[in-house]
Amino acid sequence: YTQAKWEREEDDLYEPLLSEKDGNEVEVNSSLPDELTRDSLELPDLSEPELARHYTRLSQMNYGIDSGPYPLGSCTMKYNPKFTEDVAALPGASIHPDRSEESVQGTLELMHGLQDYLARIGGMDAVSLQPPAGAAGEFTGILVAKAFHEANGEDDQRTEIIVPDSAHGTNPASAALGGYDVVELPSGEDGRVDLDALSAAVGDSTALFMLTNPNTLGLFERDIEEIAETVHEAGGLLYYDGANLNALLGRARPGDMGFDIMHYNVHKTFATPHGGGGPGAGPIGVVEKLAEFLPAPRVEKTDNRYERFDPEQTIGKVHGFTGNWLVLVKTYAYIARLGDEGLNDASAKAVLNANYLASQIEYEVPFSPFHHEFVASAGDQDAADVAKRMLDYGVHPPTTKWPEIVSEALMTEPTEIENRETLDQLAEAFNAVAGEDDGTLESAPQKTTAKRIDQASAARNLRLSWQKLDE
Amino acid sequence: YTQAKWEREEDDLYEPLLSEKDGNEVEVNSSLPDELTRDSLELPDLSEPELARHYTRLSQMNYGIDSGPYPLGSCTMKYNPKFTEDVAALPGASIHPDRSEESVQGTLELMHGLQDYLARIGGMDAVSLQPPAGAAGEFTGILVAKAFHEANGEDDQRTEIIVPDSAHGTNPASAALGGYDVVELPSGEDGRVDLDALSAAVGDSTALFMLTNPNTLGLFERDIEEIAETVHEAGGLLYYDGANLNALLGRARPGDMGFDIMHYNVHKTFATPHGGGGPGAGPIGVVEKLAEFLPAPRVEKTDNRYERFDPEQTIGKVHGFTGNWLVLVKTYAYIARLGDEGLNDASAKAVLNANYLASQIEYEVPFSPFHHEFVASAGDQDAADVAKRMLDYGVHPPTTKWPEIVSEALMTEPTEIENRETLDQLAEAFNAVAGEDDGTLESAPQKTTAKRIDQASAARNLRLSWQKLDE
Amino acid sequence: MTGGNASTGSPYAPHTAEETMAMLDAVGVESVEALFDIPESVRFDGEFGIERRSEQATRRELQRILGKNRNLTEFLGRGQYSHYVPSLVDHIADRSEFLTSYTQYQPEVTQGFLQALFEYQSMLVELTGLEIANASMYDHATALAESALLASRVRQTSGNKVLVPDYLLSGRKSVLENYTEGPGLVVEEFGTDDGNVDVNALSESIDEDVVMVYAENPTTRGTIEENLTEIGDLAHDHDALFCLGSDPVALSLLQKPADVGADVVVGDAGTLGLPASYGMGLGLFATREEFVRQVPGRLVGVSEDEDENRAFTLTLQTREQHIRRERATSNICTNQAWVALRTAIHIAYLGSSGLVELAENCVTLADDLAEKLDDIRGVQAPVHDRHHFREFVAHTDQPAPPIVADLEERGFAVHEVGEHEVQVCVTDVNEHAVGEFVTLFQEVAR
Amino acid sequence: MTGGNASTGSPYAPHTAEETMAMLDAVGVESVEALFDIPESVRFDGEFGIERRSEQATRRELQRILGKNRNLTEFLGRGQYSHYVPSLVDHIADRSEFLTSYTQYQPEVTQGFLQALFEYQSMLVELTGLEIANASMYDHATALAESALLASRVRQTSGNKVLVPDYLLSGRKSVLENYTEGPGLVVEEFGTDDGNVDVNALSESIDEDVVMVYAENPTTRGTIEENLTEIGDLAHDHDALFCLGSDPVALSLLQKPADVGADVVVGDAGTLGLPASYGMGLGLFATREEFVRQVPGRLVGVSEDEDENRAFTLTLQTREQHIRRERATSNICTNQAWVALRTAIHIAYLGSSGLVELAENCVTLADDLAEKLDDIRGVQAPVHDRHHFREFVAHTDQPAPPIVADLEERGFAVHEVGEHEVQVCVTDVNEHAVGEFVTLFQEVAR
Structure with missing residues (x-):
């Protein structure tokens, strides 16, 4: 078995984050008074085909019961x-x-x-x-x-x-x-x-x-x-x-x-x-x-x-x-x-x-x-x-x-x-x-998909959101 | 991109055929007169989990529109x-x-x-x-x-x-x-x-x-x-x-x-x-x-x-x-x-x-x-x-x-x-x-999944069913 | 702005305005319209007048329109049969790697679909006993038509007649005639006896001009054919092919076509794998290996890749239209591959035991229902003194049209096949409603 | 024989009789029963009395039972909100690699789900303005309860009071009380003014014993809170955390929680991604980075693999029960990860523009409907002189119970929230029925 990899070698990463595909800050306009609303929102604005591909690729990089045996004790x-x-x-x-x-x-x-x-x-x-x-x-x-x-x-x-x-x-x-x-x-x-x-x-x-x-x-x-x-x-x-x-x-x-x-x-x-x-x-x-x-x-x-x-x-x-x-x-x-x-x-x-x-x-x-x-x-x-x-x-x-x-x-x-x-x-x-x-x-x-992952460094250098990756 | 492979290296094949997982000949019994019915039928008898895994693996070994671009002219x-x-x-x-x-x-x-x-x-x-x-x-x-x-x-x-x-x-x-x-x-x-x-x-x-x-x-x-x-x-x-x-x-x-x-x-x-x-x-x-x-x-x-x-x-x-x-x-x-x-x-x-x-x-x-x-x-x-x-x-x-x-x-x-x-x-x-x-x-x-396939030999040595593979 | 909520443009085209501008720059034109090299005189400057809708609104509208269909329990057959399609089929077949892929012209990245089609072919080989099956035709009718064309191509001597039984559905016959007219074939009918082929009538109709004899098992009226060997022998005696119409469920129980001399088996394989789909089907096409180079449609074969792993690929493509053009064995290109995948999953789900059990139920359910209807005063069922599969014709002393209409009023659909004849089909999908059906039938038939 | 048609045993256990025998041989016992080391005295020799059904029959039975629910157009909210869930969400989330996988304890083979959860966390970080969000709690109520527990852990000084507004849904309050009783916290209510927090009442209720102050935006009665900064300041002045209840749609439009001093944001994120599910939800939980080691639930972080490719992994697992046991930050293990995946897909589908547009619609739809109801003689809507989001309370001169019952008789469901008060919620999913609803409301309310 070789698991699917959707990698981008030039960037040393697998399928890019949604925010890396598109990050779009929109100004928030509303019929509400300004002081009750936020100023802006920055989330990706991607089309359905782009999302379908993103998530399909992610799914292929995930192992489920229909992939093969999964003998986790007590689970x-x-x-x-x-x-x-x-x-x-x-x-x-x-x-x-x-x-x-x-x-x-x-x-x-x-x-x-x-x-x-x-x-x-x-x-x-x-x-x-x-x-x-x-x-x-x-x-x-x-x-x-x-x-x-x-x-x-x-x-x-x-x-x-x-x-x-x-x-x-x-x-x-x-x-x-x-x-x-x-x-x-x-x-x-x-x-x-x-x-x-x-x-x-x-x-x-x-x-x-x-x-x-x-x-x-x-x-x-x-x-x-x-x-x-x-x-x-x-x-x-x-x-x-x-x-x-x-x-x-x-x-x-x-x-x-x-x-x-x-x-x-x-x-x-x-x-x-x-x-x-x-x-x-x-x-x-x-x-x-x-x-x-x-x-x-x-x-x-x-x-x-x-x-x-x-x-x-x-x-x-x-x-x-x-x-x-x-x-x-x-x-x-x-x-x-x-x-x-x-x-x-x-x-x-x-x-x-x-x-x-x-x-x-x-x-x-x-x-x-x-x-x-x-x-x-x-x-x-x-x-x-x-x-x-x-x-x-x-x-x-x-x-x-x-x-x-x-x-x-x-x-x-x-x-x-x-x-x-x-x-x-x-x-x-x-x-x-x-x-x-x-x-x-x-x-x-x-x-x-990934080779051995250094889990300790994830805790040492805590980055729990894509916002942190940009810093 | 590396495509998924569900290979069985010992047999030189990818995911085995259904018939290789199970081939089950059953005698056909019927309320109909014998001369109107066949004697037996030999198809695999597999459980739903086995089939789900088989077809899920096959699907991962197939490229679709949700996998990536597919620029086939006129298609x-x-x-x-x-x-x-x-x-x-x-x-x-x-x-x-x-x-x-x-x-x-x-x-x-x-x-x-x-x-x-x-x-x-x-x-x-x-x-x-x-x-x-x-x-x-x-x-x-x-x-x-x-x-x-x-x-x-x-x-x-x-x-x-x-x-x-x-x-x-x-x-x-x-x-x-x-x-x-x-x-x-x-x-x-x-x-x-x-x-x-x-x-x-x-x-x-x-x-x-x-x-x-x-x-x-x-x-x-x-x-x-x-x-x-x-x-x-x-x-x-x-x-x-x-x-x-x-x-x-x-x-x-x-x-x-x-x-x-x-x-x-x-x-x-x-x-x-x-x-x-x-x-x-x-x-x-x-x-x-x-x-x-x-x-x-x-x-x-x-x-x-x-x-x-x-x-x-x-x-x-x-x-x-x-x-x-x-x-x-x-x-x-x-x-x-x-x-x-x-x-x-x-x-x-x-x-x-x-x-x-x-x-x-x-x-x-x-x-x-x-x-x-x-x-x-x-x-x-x-x-x-x-x-x-x-x-x-x-x-x-x-x-x-x-x-x-x-x-x-x-x-x-x-x-x-x-x-x-x-x-x-x-x-x-x-x-x-x-x-x-x-x-x-x-x-x-x-x-x-497969490297270059010899298409000519498929036509030279025609095998269009698993029955032919057994011969 | 694009995304699911885009209020202009195609929701499935991802371009932002900036992206579009940058791309136009790269191409070196000012606007998208400048890319269209269309003479002004044929430019369309009108509107289709089709209103754009949100996904939600589109779904609601389709639901509204299709909701106008009356909710009937169908006891209908006559060429389109329903069996319960396990959820597994939908869930697997909807996986986008299968559903959204193209024909497997690049086998290295499409091993999955190729293997599934190879397995489909193999299942039909086992079910028919013939050596080869193709990867799909459109439906029963077009498969029958292609069979006649194959017969005329492979026949050693000349001849232009195709013989079909008088029970052949008019739709199938019309398709057959349309396909065979160009090549100059003529379709002729022979008589039947109590629902099945009348071997004497056939032997009187057959001559050296006949290239193919067609019969069905079970027949359109639900009877199980008893003279298949004789039909095959008659055909072969006249150097004609014997083409048999059937379906995968019937094939798992009834005489194996190869054993009775069938040269081609056609039918609707979508009987497994597809729900009732207003007639959408899957043309089954199996034949003898000797005719392989004359076969229409796609064939999946086996080879090896560079690592000597077994691998699958389309083969004998030189028969096909994209290579051989006007000398191709058929004009078929887009076929029913995805339905074949569904059917293969359904067959695999049932397995040999499950499939035979399902088929045997088709015999006993029809028997039982016929008996129950026969118990109703003014109803004789079945009309034919034959064994039946899934369906049968019942005679009603009262005229059939009002009976059918009254049943529909009460929520049930059956076929009206004569002034005093209705045809009734029963399988696992309507079995649970048999009790109510019989009660209502009794009400309306007396 | 197994397969889909097995008439005995589990349809999902693949063993043939021969296979079972061979396996028993290998183990060295004679029968499967011999493997059970259960004292005779506690052996169960009865039957459950549960009848085995085919897949088809099971589906039909569930359809029959659930078909007994009346088909009502719901104008219901009060903590469970519906927006149209795009088909994409179902189709992706049903992919078995996601749906059937376990928690990502082996990150090398579960990069896909980990990334999706990381993206979910990131979306909530953007929506709340807080630095971290966990990968899910059960629902709004349990997230609120966990927030109180976090508050009591992180607070520097002692204290045992949790302050909540008097509009807090009784279900949420009960869960909060159950979760906080063990650790010895007490839940107290403060008053509201015309639907929103009464800052004076709050400032009278608050003291140094308070560990957390909770408020919602929008509130249970649909009003948009106007004093968030004051609430936050009051909490902070007393060294208490400010916990804000909301949902992803509201968060995309209303004041950013981080800007008004919120320390924790809780809510039901399943408002996007899930259809109305009889109360099933997705607990949203976001907070400040300084509290990260006190956070309940799973967190996905970033690392690298051996090839120095960026890779995702669960992190800070030492907070969790499977490692820290009774000193864990929470007992949560199984969570709502798959719902978080659905919500992430839905948010991504809408994008920033689509999400803000959807949220703004929640304001204008409620405005418009309130205005229409207000035009009915005998109805005053909204009751609160506030801005509203999705829903509002209407006063009815006639008693509310018969109005609600009459509406239900005519196919519409609303909340009865007082003797002369009904609450009405409108979003994109029932917007199309507003006209009919208003007409019927007029009929029943006068």
Whole structure:
């Protein structure tokens, strides 16, 4: 694979910036009084053909799921079915959020249906679709937990959220945002929660224990029932980070394991596109006793009519309107397309693919049995260099250097969408790089649009806009 | 520019064929009697993600208008406005051709509107939208001419169609298909029609004279009025090949110049996409006396209602249904978007761009004043090699080695969509190549997906299907 | 000022006023108008009178006009068939590298489209069993016409007759006649028996003047032809080519054309890949390798590049009009390549299993619907005691015209094909409406 | 068998049965189920009860459900605004290299998206006049909340109050409260005068405990703020940050935030690039360079690659949760990058001239419509004696609720914002319906 390059060698740059193609300062004239308006505006004024070419070139200098395998651990880079885009583009999906209930029965029915689907899949009693991303879902769950403890008069006392050291960074960050002290729980030797350490950590001050299952090493927390018991006995709640739900569809449900709150990463489990960073959506599910604290409004069905309602002790809102609606439409479409069978099979093949790929690579995988992802160790090699070098083999590398429990981690999640041939190609890339020397690794990549980029200098010499380049 | 390559080096091939990814013979079972069905079918059975990746990779190994300049002479490679695709995808555009008149008033109104637009633009009295391509338009025009002569009792006598040597190959081919003898008219020294030669060629046996104006050298046939008079006096009809209409919008109309029949290449003049070869559409316009011979059905408006009708002496049909309807919808949208002003400006800028580009290149341009295109001569260089080498400069080369009136022709038409910077980039490519030696030219291209392809061997060792590759 | 909001000029011409001036300077003229070498006497100084609109307004207007079409559930076929086109097809085919590219005259930068067309050709080779398929004709009708021309070129002895069945759609027949008139061919009809070719009638019509015999499977009336081998044998006995009309869905299930002696297969391949498009199609054209130098249209072949990588290229271009001019095998230039890409994606999406399943559904859906209509008093369906594919003709005791009109009033479209005959087509795209259709049919037919 | 027609399993998992068996062999287990290390006691052996559907059926179902929404012409605003989104935006943003890519953690293969985001940041820098803009927050509300958190982090002295105007939308206020409760901030309102900030009320509310003062331009009620400099001065006099809420269209015309002392600009940048999406947005977040290390969200910067070509990369990632965890500047990870791409394309499409023209239209359209409504007996519009942008409040002598309901009955949606107040928003997307709207308004308001 050689990635496309639209370079301008005379200027040492790839496709020029829009401002370099055209920068046009216009004077601002208005019917408004002068003192209420700005003087001028300087943005490019380019024609549609020029823009089409600019962005088409940029796109060819970007790697997506349709370009090749994208085995980023914990990111669940699945194929994004094309038809879901068409569904989200239906005229009925594009309406204003302040429309009357009567005039948006279709939208409300879809929301209600999706709440129901998600509740069934997670084994939860009530669902809110509002959080616009996974981290927002975490934060919402924390607010719900806080409201619950508050209702129990325990808010002042429960000031801590416990998070395993292998957790995603969003867990502690969301906990801190909620005003909690973060207690980091070291993993046990088997890479899982150490029950003794957990018992020691929980107590009267525990508001919430946040857990990913299977965890970021791909390991199922076999002691989940004891974990739940321990946390619940201490008066805490148990939170399920849905990042790895793709491993369990139809085989185990967070609600059945004793989790009280969970979020769903629909852009992972339910294949809505990652969009270069977003938008996703992070609906949360809760058990019955927490339903009254969920964000407002939710949707209920009464006599063949769908109504918005505010849960009794709602925490209020976590998004200005209803969250990332178009993403939720795609989510509904994906779940409806797959149904029980498809969802079940997705997890089966995701786990099979991870295990098959791991069986074909030479790097050591210290922890097992893993499910939809595994963490290999690059050993003496620098995992970041390994990743750069893998790019030259026409594949996207795994997540690197994390979780830290594995040294020089290569956190790998092929997902169910790869066929054996592609997995073999990935394995070949891993194995070829495993046999290469540091010099080769350090000078990689060579076949990509840009060669190795000096990231440190971007931070040293901060230029965050084209205006800064002109200075 | 380096074009993307999805190569598999171990197999000496780029992206493998679908059949190489998967070939799956299935037994055919049916409720039909065995003797009415085939035994088996062997096509690939791939999943949607695999196909999305396959075709995405193939697309990146293809150069389009949104990739860069595409100055193919006489092809008018314009930017294809994105919104026209959305318009053609409107539900009302996708209906069955046998629907009742009453139920397709919208479609008929659009057809009527487009007939009218085209008539105004060409200065013609009546238009048929049916021909599915430019060559089909030519053929239709020839059938109309034949029907006209037949109606005059002159069909047996008028057996010849005159075509200049600089005409597109479709002209003589269409004439031959119509059963006519083709009389080739040598160009005059100034690259235009030689009036004396024309006078000598026309006569009682002349059915039609087919002319492109401006001609393929970009030259306006200044003597067009005399030409028309000469042809008409001999009892012949005058045909306008619409390939170069983009030079004249709003400045001269074939009908006003004395042409009796014309076709419109909507995929050239009106920016519908070329689609890697098609579909286009080739509506024809005719003067009043020929309207009764046009293909059936046409559309007319009566009392706020649109009706299909068969012209009195219609030639019948040249397409099984109504032609390339979705292309015609895009055509309507383009014309409506631009209006008089936009169409006028398109020609202005197309002619400006051609003249500017010619002024910046070192290759000689023997004939002028040209309009929207010019034909340069590669001189001692092989024009085909020049083209291959230009690919390495990130631009698409012009049409080469044609028309033969210019030796080693580089037939160049930048169209109105290029800005000055891109024209300069094109000129740089021309000029860089002009200074290079034959060795460099012959080993080009190097930065494209495939390097120089041995086209002769494809014909020597004919393999036109993947089945042949397995043999 | 240009950009999307430019209020004058073409929105797709990027020139600023300064740029235009600088370019005129470089050319050495004062104004753009000075570049036009047009005699005053033929200068157009009028206006087209076409009002310029914004993109938004243009879209709204087209939506308004096309919105006047009545929203009918179509049970229509007779040469244009609809199957659900997966979203993948639109999303891939709309990629500008495909959509906005030209014919692959520079194969080094167009490997992608060439490979897709090569794969399309290969799929048709598998579906027809013939050795070669071209990269597209316009539609079924023009492909049929080109087949007759090919037949007359390749035939060893003279002859000028083309035999077609009496069920041939009038549009196809008219195109065939228009294409064959110039070369001096004559189109003659032979009779049919209960919807299919009457082999006796054909054998009476055929003689040494015949260059081609044409038949369809399924036929225009939806019946599955049962005498293909006999038709082929008759044709070959008279040194005529046998041309078969079909489509990719039918071809995946019905007898393989090569097995029944077909020399050419034509049809509408856009049955897959295109939605109902008011008759827009994709001419399928497959034939025997021996005729390759007489084939009309583009052909993609295989070669190698300088690095010895396998590479694709257009081949045998010397057959074509841009090189051979009046001696070309056809005048076709612009073709339906992009539709062929769509069709190839759709076929690949279905795969062998999916395609056969879809085809088998065309048999059972038609069977089931015919049975349901036959249960209605005053309706006999199907008229022909044959196997059917997608569609069938039903006899109605009441006159057909008011039945068709009443159905349309209720939101359904069918063909009126006789005073007491309607034709009905059912596939995966209208299958969901069959229940309502039958109920309404019952209301209007009694 | 897989492919588009697979009747079992996921249509997006490509495994054939043979492939699965071979892979299991390689792993050394007998069945896929054996790979699941889940204690029996928590195994799920039930069913979700979700029926699998074909792509066609799924599309049809979504179309059916969403088709239940009434087709209304919306004159709605109040925080979600619509402008015509050019087709170019959809066609480019749907290219899978953009749409299906992940965050740019490997910049060498993601230069395209990085550059587009860098350009987006730059456009917002120009529009706000501030030195930096991040690559997106979720929406206006969360951007406002993050601004308060930034204010409390960067403020030199202690303090816990955030001052907001009483017109702040309840949804935004609720989000702000939720985000600021953990860090111990308190949100307090100050009064307004005829729609805009009452500078006297503000100066009475403000004290040394205030970390941030927020105001909008235009305001929720559509008025253009006239005292921005005074608000900024008041904030700065108390060592508080001045956060201004706006959107890219308004920013192109109204006073440049940097000129009036704004320290942070928040808003919904999805006003360009996104159609009305039931509230989906794009959080705009721009601020002063001095706060760069306290900024939430992603930042794209510039560097070079090994060939010394200019190249883009995410930068200052040490602020972010995946590195700094509980000490991160925000918990945001997944953001709205793709919407930012859409917005950037839309801004580029309009260009400076087009954008200013669009913004000026927002002033004149609202003016004109208010005037027309004011001409109706029983209606006074606008209520506020201010300049307006896109929208305004109208007083109705008759009670507002039945007026709003009657309008809806006739196909138009407006906001009811008081017992005798409706709010009306007009832009290029509903401009064409203004005539009909005014006529109907007259019918229902008298």
